[in-house]
Amino acid sequence: MTSTHIAAGIADRYSNRIVLTTYPNQSVANPIPLQWGESNPEERGPVIVSRSKNNLSKRNAIGAHGGSYAIYTALAIASGQLDADFRPNFLNTQPTFNFPAQAAWGDKKKIVAMDPFGHAIVRYYRRHLEEGVDVRPTIAVTRATMRVSEISEAINIGRLPIDGSIVLNKQGDVKVTKVAVEPVWYLPGVAERFGVDETLLRRALFEHTGGNYPELITRPDMKVFLPPIGGLTVYIFGDPERVSDPNVRLALRVHDECNGSDVFQSDICTCRPYLVFGIEEAIKEAQNGGSGVVIYFRKEGRALGEVVKYLVYNSRKRGGDTADKYFQRTENIAGTKDMRFQALMPDILHWLGITKVDRMLSMSNMKYDAIVEQGIPIHERVPIPDELIPEDSRVEIDAKIHSGYFSAGKQPTEQDLKEVKGRGWESWEDVTH
Numbered sequence: 001m002t003s004t005h006i007a008a009g010i011a012d013r014y015s016n017r018i019v020l021t022t023y024p025n026q027s028v029a030n031p032i033p034l035q036w037g038e039s040n041p042e043e044r045g046p047v048i049v050s051r052s053k054n055n056l057s058k059r060n061a062i063g064a065h066g067g068s069y070a071i072y073t074a075l076a077i078a079s080g081q082l083d084a085d086f087r088p089n090f091l092n093t094q095p096t097f098n099f100p101a102q103a104a105w106g107d108k109k110k111i112v113a114m115d116p117f118g119h120a121i122v123r124y125y126r127r128h129l130e131e132g133v134d135v136r137p138t139i140a141v142t143r144a145t146m147r148v149s150e151i152s153e154a155i156n157i158g159r160l161p162i163d164g165s166i167v168l169n170k171q172g173d174v175k176v177t178k179v180a181v182e183p184v185w186y187l188p189g190v191a192e193r194f195g196v197d198e199t200l201l202r203r204a205l206f207e208h209t210g211g212n213y214p215e216l217i218t219r220p221d222m223k224v225f226l227p228p229i230g231g232l233t234v235y236i237f238g239d240p241e242r243v244s245d246p247n248v249r250l251a252l253r254v255h256d257e258c259n260g261s262d263v264f265q266s267d268i269c270t271c272r273p274y275l276v277f278g279i280e281e282a283i284k285e286a287q288n289g290g291s292g293v294v295i296y297f298r299k300e301g302r303a304l305g306e307v308v309k310y311l312v313y314n315s316r317k318r319g320g321d322t323a324d325k326y327f328q329r330t331e332n333i334a335g336t337k338d339m340r341f342q343a344l345m346p347d348i349l350h351w352l353g354i355t356k357v358d359r360m361l362s363m364s365n366m367k368y369d370a371i372v373e374q375g376i377p378i379h380e381r382v383p384i385p386d387e388l389i390p391e392d393s394r395v396e397i398d399a400k401i402h403s404g405y406f407s408a409g410k411q412p413t414e415q416d417l418k419e420v421k422g423r424g425w426e427s428w429e430d431v432t433h
């Protein structure tokens with residue numbers, strides 16, 4: 001391809017000049033008002049990030065829709081498979097369940113990491129859509145039937161009854177309402193949760209995304225940022241109406257992604273067993289007239305990613321995999337033992353209208369503290385049953401209990417941890433031929 005062809009290609013896609021950044025009070029900076037924390041969606045205003053010709057000046061938020069998938073949108077447009085000015089047709093996409101509005105939707109202290117009106121933009125912002133403003137949903141609500149092999153087995157051996165409305169049959173089909181949420185950050189609120197200055201947060205976000213969002217620096221008037229990270233999915237068992245009912249018992253599992261275990265059933269950690277235990281307990285609670293919720297966050301490998309995770313696995317297996325050195329192995333490579341930072345996690349509980357948790361299916365002290373700090377009491381914490389802990393994952397679970405994870409059993413001592421060893425690589429060749 002000649003350079004003339006390339007130049008023609010760019011002109012085809014983008015007829016306007018490149019706008020590297022904007023400053024307040026420019027003609028390209030005339031944002032539609034966005035009053036985060038307003039309980040009336042009209043007064044709050046829609047979140048606009050589109051940089052298309054007719055939206056550039058109206059933007060009131062930094063970033064892009066789709067989290068990390070924004071990059072695929074860019075590829076689709078660059079390769080000519082998607083029109084840069086494409087607008088979605090939202091016919092029939094509305095939620096399968098209308099979650100009742102909560103006081104927290106209009107509280108800028110309680111919801112800072114998602115758009116409380118992101119599920120119903122067609123309803124709230126029809127006028128803007130009709131005027132050509134590119135408003136997009138950041139939440140979608142649907143329903144489905146799911147089948148998980150361990151749940152099918154629990155049904156087969158009679159541990160879970162077939163009730164015909166939640167557990168449908170002996171094959172293990174279970175009815176579920178699902179809510180997908182993309183992150184939308186109100187930067188002053190996020191800064192406050194982490195106890196840092198907003199200007200410092202903006203600088204760090206700018207620097208450590210390769211300088212990708214200069215408006216973090218040049219547009220202090222824009223307070224909302226759609227970060228290029230994964231979101232979350234809520235799985236609700238039983239009537240979604242019951243989730244926010246304070247008179248109904250609630251079982252909750254908050255789970256952070258671990259693809260190797262969750263999907264591929266690696267036995268080095270307790271992730272899938274705990275997730276499936278959470279699903280089973282959530283179903284049980286719903287069958288007993290309560291409500292069961294499982295929330296799945298895309299925070300692979302403690303939000304360090306799978307590459308770092310596998311490096312840690314190697315250093316553990318080659319360096320003597322004992323529980324006393326478990327966290328140190330991660331710290332050596334990542335500089336910290338965990339980047340999941342649960343401070344923003346409780347937003348989804350506020351959005352759902354959860355005001356207390358009867359049974360928390362998690363041992364994490366970080367999740368517990370984050371939820372309780374947000375004023376949501378947890379009445380009971382339920383550890384993973386011993387028989388569900390894979391042998392090779394004892395290193396992880398014992399190290400976590402020693403570091404503060406909740407456990408009903410005995411606390412391992414420093415000496416105990418030295419004796420908890422993971423499986424070695426003895427039967428593996430460590431060299432490729």
Ligand SMILES: [Zn+2]
Nearest residue numbers: 258261269271
């Ligand atoms: Zn795991």
